[in-house]
Amino acid sequence: MRTRTAALALFWIVLLLFLGWDWLHSTPVNHRQELPLIAAGSGKAPTGGHCSAF
Amino acid sequence: MKRLLIAASLVLATSSPAAFASVPPVLTPQELDPLSSAPSVRIIDIRPATAYAENHIPGAVSAPYAAWRGPADSPGKLPEVTTLARLVQQLGLDNETHAVVVSTGENATDFGAAARVYWTLKYLGLEKLSVLNGGMQSWQAAGLPQDQSQPQVAASNYEPRLNTAILATQADVLSQIDNPQARLVDARPTAFFLGETKAPTASTPGTIRNAVNIEHSVWFKPGTNEIVSTGEAKAIAAERFPELVDDTIAFCNTGHWAATDWFALSELAGIANVRMYPESLAEWTNASHALPMDNTPGRGSQLLSQLKGLFN
Amino acid sequence: MSRLPLSLTIALGILALAWFVSLRQSVLFLVGLGMGGILAGARFGFTTGWRRLIEQRDASGVMAQIGLLAVAAAFSMPLLALFPNDLMAALGPPSISLLVGAFVFGAAMQIADGCGSGTLYKAGLGIPLNMAILPMFMLGSFLGSAHLDRWLSLGATPPIGLVNEVGPMNAFGLTLIGLAVVGALALAWSRRGGSGEAPRWLDRRLLIAGAGLALLAVLNLLIAGQPWGVVYGFGLWGAKIATAAGVFDPGANAFWSQPGNWSALTQTVFLDVTTITNLGILAGALWISARKAPGSTSLTAKQWAIGLLAGFLLGYSSRLAFGCNVGAMVSGISTGSLHGWIWVAMAFCGSLIGVRLRRHFSF
Numbered sequence: 001m002r003t004r005t006a007a008l009a010l011f012w013i014v015l016l017l018f019l020g021w022d023w024l025h026s027t028p029v030n031h032r033q034e035l036p037l038i039a040a041g042s043g044k045a046p047t048g049g050h051c052s053a054f
Numbered sequence: 055m056k057r058l059l060i061a062a063s064l065v066l067a068t069s070s071p072a073a074f075a076s077v078p079p080v081l082t083p084q085e086l087d088p089l090s091s092a093p094s095v096r097i098i099d100i101r102p103a104t105a106y107a108e109n110h111i112p113g114a115v116s117a118p119y120a121a122w123r124g125p126a127d128s129p130g131k132l133p134e135v136t137t138l139a140r141l142v143q144q145l146g147l148d149n150e151t152h153a154v155v156v157s158t159g160e161n162a163t164d165f166g167a168a169a170r171v172y173w174t175l176k177y178l179g180l181e182k183l184s185v186l187n188g189g190m191q192s193w194q195a196a197g198l199p200q201d202q203s204q205p206q207v208a209a210s211n212y213e214p215r216l217n218t219a220i221l222a223t224q225a226d227v228l229s230q231i232d233n234p235q236a237r238l239v240d241a242r243p244t245a246f247f248l249g250e251t252k253a254p255t256a257s258t259p260g261t262i263r264n265a266v267n268i269e270h271s272v273w274f275k276p277g278t279n280e281i282v283s284t285g286e287a288k289a290i291a292a293e294r295f296p297e298l299v300d301d302t303i304a305f306c307n308t309g310h311w312a313a314t315d316w317f318a319l320s321e322l323a324g325i326a327n328v329r330m331y332p333e334s335l336a337e338w339t340n341a342s343h344a345l346p347m348d349n350t351p352g353r354g355s356q357l358l359s360q361l362k363g364l365f366n
Numbered sequence: 367m368s369r370l371p372l373s374l375t376i377a378l379g380i381l382a383l384a385w386f387v388s389l390r391q392s393v394l395f396l397v398g399l400g401m402g403g404i405l406a407g408a409r410f411g412f413t414t415g416w417r418r419l420i421e422q423r424d425a426s427g428v429m430a431q432i433g434l435l436a437v438a439a440a441f442s443m444p445l446l447a448l449f450p451n452d453l454m455a456a457l458g459p460p461s462i463s464l465l466v467g468a469f470v471f472g473a474a475m476q477i478a479d480g481c482g483s484g485t486l487y488k489a490g491l492g493i494p495l496n497m498a499i500l501p502m503f504m505l506g507s508f509l510g511s512a513h514l515d516r517w518l519s520l521g522a523t524p525p526i527g528l529v530n531e532v533g534p535m536n537a538f539g540l541t542l543i544g545l546a547v548v549g550a551l552a553l554a555w556s557r558r559g560g561s562g563e564a565p566r567w568l569d570r571r572l573l574i575a576g577a578g579l580a581l582l583a584v585l586n587l588l589i590a591g592q593p594w595g596v597v598y599g600f601g602l603w604g605a606k607i608a609t610a611a612g613v614f615d616p617g618a619n620a621f622w623s624q625p626g627n628w629s630a631l632t633q634t635v636f637l638d639v640t641t642i643t644n645l646g647i648l649a650g651a652l653w654i655s656a657r658k659a660p661g662s663t664s665l666t667a668k669q670w671a672i673g674l675l676a677g678f679l680l681g682y683s684s685r686l687a688f689g690c691n692v693g694a695m696v697s698g699i700s701t702g703s704l705h706g707w708i709w710v711a712m713a714f715c716g717s718l719i720g721v722r723l724r725r726h727f728s729f
Contacts, residue, residue, distance in 0.1 A: 004492060004662060011489065011497045015648075019635065022606060026634040030344045031353065032257040034388045037360055039591030040449045046591030048639040049598045049630045051684075051693030052458035052525070052703070053621075054518060353385060360389050 077152050079172075079321040080281060081184045083196045086111075086154060095152045096207070098145060100171050101190065109200040111156060111193060115145055115207055119157075119167045122174050123308075127255060128340075130309030130333040138178060139214050146207040147175070152182040159189020162274045162314070165281060169313035172321075173330060179215035185317070188280045220320070222303045222329040224337060224345075231263050231346055236301040238265035241315035246307070249349035253307035255336035260350035262305060262338060268294055270306070270314040273322075281314075287322035295325070305331040305338075369656045376649055387636045394589055394639060398646015399653070400582050401594075405487035406651035407658070408575035412691045413475045413484045415572075416717045417724075425556040426569035432545050432552075434576035438700035439541045441584040442593070446701060447534035455529060455701035456593040458688025460708055461522030463514070467686030468694065468709040470679055472716025475691075476724050477676035482596035482690030485680065486644055490651025491660045495670070499677030500600075506681025507597050508604025515620035517686055528702030537702040544699075544707060583696060590639040593697030597684045599640035602630055665729075672727050687712075 036042040081089075089095045090113050097114035099106050106116040121141055124131030132138070147153055153175055157168040168185045175183050186193065194200070222230075230236035240261045245251045247267040252259035261267070272290060273281055282290065295302075302319060306312040309332040320328035331338075338345055351359070376399065383392035404410060415427020446453050458464065475481040480488050480496050485503060488496035528537035553567055586594040605622055608614035609631065616622035616631055635641045665673065684690040687709055689698060695713070698706020 004494070007494050007497060008492045011492075011500075012652075018603070018607075019645075022603075022635050025610065027632050028344070029387055029634060029637065030342065031356060031388075032339055032344055033342070034356075034360075035390050037364060037389045037393060038589050039390075039452050040445065040588045042452055042591075044591075045451055046454050047626055047629075048590060048592055049602060049627055050454075050456065050592045050640070051595040051597045051689035052456045052698070052705070053598065053624075053627070054459055054514060054522075054688065357384060357389060 077182045077184055079184055079317070080187045081154060082187050083193045083198055086184075086186055086193075087198050089152070089154075090114075092152075094150055095154060096145060096147055097154045097156055097186075098171065099156050099190075100167055101156075101158050105158070105190075107202065109202060111190075112199055112201045112203060113205050114156060115205060117141060117145055117171075119171065122171050124333070128308070128333055128336045129255070130307075130336055132174070132177075132332055135178075135214055135216070138174065139212070142175070142178060142180070142214070143209050143212055144207075146210050147180060148210040148212040149180065149182075151210075152184065153180060154184045154186055156186045156193075157189045159186070159191035159193075159279050161279055162271045163311065164189065165274070165279070166270060166310040166312075166314045169317040170310055173220065173313050173316060177217050177221055179217055180212075185281075188278075191279060219327075220316070220329050222305075222331040224331070224333070224341065226329070227262065227303055227305070227331050227338070228345065230301055230303060233301070235299050236303070237295065237299050238262050239302060239304045239312075239315055239319070240265045240267045241270045241304055241306040241311040242267070243269050243271070247349065249351060253336070256307060257339040258347070258350050258356075260339075260347040262335070263346035263348050265305070265348065266294075268315055270311040273314060273318040281318065282322070284322050284324070287318050288324065291319055291323035291325060298325075300327060302328045303331055304328065305334040307334055308336050309334045369653065372653055372656055376653065379649070383636065383642075387634070390589060391636055391639075391642050394586065394642045395646045395649075397582050397585050397589065398643035399650040400646075401483070401579060401643065402487055402490055402647035402650020402652075403654055404575050404578045404582070404650075405483055405647065406491050406654035408571050410487075410572060410575045410579065411480070411484050412695075413479060413481045413717075416472075416714065417476060417721055419552060419555060420718060420721050423556040423558065425552045425567040426572055428552045429549060429567050430569060430572035430576040432549050433573050434580045435696065435699050436542060436545055437577050437580035438583050438696060439538055439702075441581075442587055442700045443529050443534040443538045443541070443702055445584070445587065446529045452591055453587055454592050455527050455703055456595070456689065456693060456697035456706070457525035457527050457701075457703045458694060458698060458705035458709075459518070459522045459525045460705050461518060462520040463517035463522070463686040464688060464705055464708055465712055466517075467510075467683040467688075468712035469716040470683035471687055471690060472713030472718075473720035473723065474676040474679040474683060474716075475713075476717050476720030477727070477729065478673055478680055479724075479729065481680070482684060482692045483647065484691075485677070486596065486647040487651040488660075490648040491655040492652070493660055494662070495665060495673045498670075498674060499680070502674050502677035503681035504600040504604045504607075506678040506683075507601035507685045508608060508681075510682040510685025511601040511605065511621045512614070512619055514685065526704040528704070530702075541699065541702065548710075579696075580700070583700065586639075586643060587701070592639060593693075593701050594643060595640040595689065595693040595697060596644060597640070597681070597690050597693055599635070599638055599642075599644045600681060601685060602627075602635060602638055602641065605631060606635070669727060669729060673729075 097111050098117050099110050099114040100119045123129045155168045155171045158164050240247045247261050249259040304312040304315040312330050316330040319325045380392050418424040419428050485496050583594040694709040
C-alpha cells in the first residue's frame with residue numbers, strides 16, 4: 001500500500017515537473033490570439049495537432 | 055477677371071520647373087476649377103465606380119479607393135509596388151503631372167481616404183500632389199460643372215522611387231516605443247484610444263504602448279467637411295506638441311484615419327519627420343507575439359466578454 | 367486519499383487553465399475529466415472488452431463499444447457536414463504503416479492491459495504497470511512520428527472520408543450497417559461452443575458509460591474542432607524533451623518541421639488539445655481512485671520488462687496506425703474515416719495473438 005502511494009506520488013510529481021518545465025521554456029501564451037471557446041461556428045479552421053496527422 | 059488671374063498664376067506656379075514641389079497640398083473647388091482642364095493636371099476620383107459613372111469633375115479619371123488598399127483582414131497593407139506602379143502608369147501620372155485626389159467629401163472620415171491615396175502617391179515618389187478640400191460635396195455645393203465623359207489618358211512609364219521616409223514598419227514602431235525623442239500618434243476617436251471599443255480587424259481593444267491621441271477630427275472646421283488651413287493646422291500642432299521630436303509616427307486601425315493625422319502634421323503644419331504605419335493596429339494586434347500596448351482590457355474582462363459572446 | 371483536497375486542486379487547475387492559457391483549453395480539460403471519470407468509474411476497458419470476447423465469449427464490452435461508436439457517429443457526422451470549415455474529421459491514410467501499426471497495437475495492448483484510453487485511466491487509477499508505461503508510450507509515439515515519413519513511403523493512399531464522399535446521412539447509414547455486421551459477428555463468436563447458457567452481451571453499466579463517452583467525444587469535436595485523440599500529445603511531449611536534450615532536430619524531420627507540429631513544439635503543451643484531454647483523463651481517473659482504489663497484482667521482473675516493451679510498442683505502433691483505439695477506432699469510425707475500420711480489423715487480429723502472448727507470459 002505504501003509503495004503504491006509512493007509510486008503514485010512519484011508519477012504525479014514527475015508529471016507536474018514536466019508540465020512546469022514546459023511552461024517555463026515555451027513561448028508565452030498570446031491571449032490576443034486566443035481561440036474562441038467553441039470551434040463549431042467560429043469560422044476558424046482547426047490548426048491543432050491530431051493523431052491522423054501525416 | 056480676378057478668377058482668370060488666380061487661375062493663370064496657379065497654372066504658372068504649378069508648371070514652372072522652379073515650382074517643382076510647390077503645389078498646395080489642399081485645393082478649394084474654386085481653385086481647382088480653372089486647373090481642371092490643364093493637360094498636366096490629373097484629377098483622380100477615388101469614389102466607387104458607380105458614383106464616378108453618374109457624374110464627375112470634367113477630365114477626372116476613376117481609381118476607386120479599394121485599388122489602393124490591402125486585403126479584407128488587413129486593409130491597411132499596401133498592395134505590391136508593381137501593382138501600384140501599374141495603376142499610377144494607367145492614370146498617366148509622372149513627376150510632371152499634378153495629381154489632385156478627389157473623394158466624396160461627406161465627412162472627416164472620408165477625407166482620410168483622400169489623404170491615404172495622397173500618402174500612397176507620395177510614397178511612390180510623386181511630389182506634385184493635392185487633395186480637393188470638401189471633395190465632390192463641396193464641388194457640387196459650389197455649383198461647379200460635372201460630366202460623364204471618360205477621358206482618354208495616355209499611360210505614363212513612371213517608375214516608382216519609394217519615399218521610405220514617410221513609412222513606418224512594425225519593426226520601426228516597435229523600436230520607437232521607448233524613445234523619448236519619438237511620438238506615436240493614435241489618430242482614432244478617443245473611445246478607441248482608451249480601449250473602450252475596437253475595430254473588427256483588431257484582435258483586442260487598446261492602443262500602442264506610449265502612444266498619444268490626436269483624433270483625426272480635430273483637423274476639421276467644426277460642423278463642416280473641410281480641413282483646416284495651413285495656419286490653423288500649425289496652431290493646433292503647436293498646442294498639441296509644444297516640443298519638437300525626431301520622429302512622429304501616425305497610426306490607427308487600418309491606416310485610414312492615420313493618413314489624416316499624417317497629412318495635417320506633415321503637409322499642413324509642416325512638421326518634419328512624420329511617418330505613417332500603414333497596416334496599423336490590424337497588424338499590430340494580430341502579430342504572433344503580443345506586442346506592447348496600452349489600455350487593453352485585463353484578462354478577467356477578456357474572459358467575461360468571451361463568455362458573454364456565447365450568448366449572442 | 368481524501369477527495370476534498372483533490373477536488374479543490376482539480377478545480378484550481380481548471381481556473382488556472384482558463385486564466386493563464388485559454389477558456390477553450392479549460393473546458394476541454396473538463397471534458398477530459400468526464401472521460402476519465404467514466405472510463406475509471408465504469409472500468410470501461412476497450413482492451414478488456416476484446417479479451418473477454420476472445421477468451422470468455424462475453425460480448426458485453428464489444429457491444430458497448432459498438433453502441434459508443436453508433437452514438438458518436440450519429441452526432442459527429444451531421445456536425446461535420448454542418449461546419450465543414452470549422453470541424454475536421456480524423457482522416458488517416460490507408461497504408462502499410464496502418465496495417466502493421468494496428469496489428470502490433472492490438473497485440474501489445476493485450477499484454478500491457480491497456481490501449482490508449484486504457485493506459486491513461488489505469489495510470490490515473492494508480493496501477494503501477496500502466497503508470498510506468500506512460501513514459502514508454504511517450505518514447506514510442508515520438509519515435510514513431512519521427513520515422514513516419516519512411517513508413518509512409520512503403521505505400522499509402524489518400525484518406526477516404528465518408529462524410530465528404532457520400533454525405534452525412536449515407537455515411538451514417540453505412541457506418542450503422544458496418545457496426546451491425548460487427549455486432550452480429552461478435553454475437554456469433556460468443557455463441558460458439560454453446561454451453562446452453564445464454565452468453566452475456568448486454569451490460570447496462572457499460573452501455574451507459576459508452577454513450578456518455580460518445581457524447582464527450584462529440585463535445586471534444588465541437589469545442590476543439592477536431593476529434594478526440596490520445597497519441598499526438600505523447601509524441602509532442604517526447605519531441606519537446608528530445609529537442610531540449612539536444613538529441614533531435616525537429617527542423618530536419620519531415621513530421622515535426624510541418625507548420626502545425628512546429629508551432630506545437632514552441633508553444634506550451636497546455637495549448638495542445640490531446641495533451642489537455644489526456645491530463646483530464648488522468649485527473650478524472652485519479653479522482654475516482656480516491657474512493658475506488660483498484661486492486662494490485664504484483665508482477666515478476668520479467669513481466670515488468672515485457673510490459674514496458676509492450677508499452678513502447680503501443681506508442682510506436684499507434685503513431686504508425688494514425689491513432690490508437692481512441693484516435694483511429696472511435697474518432698476514425700465516428701467521423702467516417704475508412705482507416706478506422708481497417709484499424710479495427712487489423713487490431714482485432716493482433717489481439718487474438720496478444721491474448722495468447724498474455725497467457726504465455728502468465729499475466
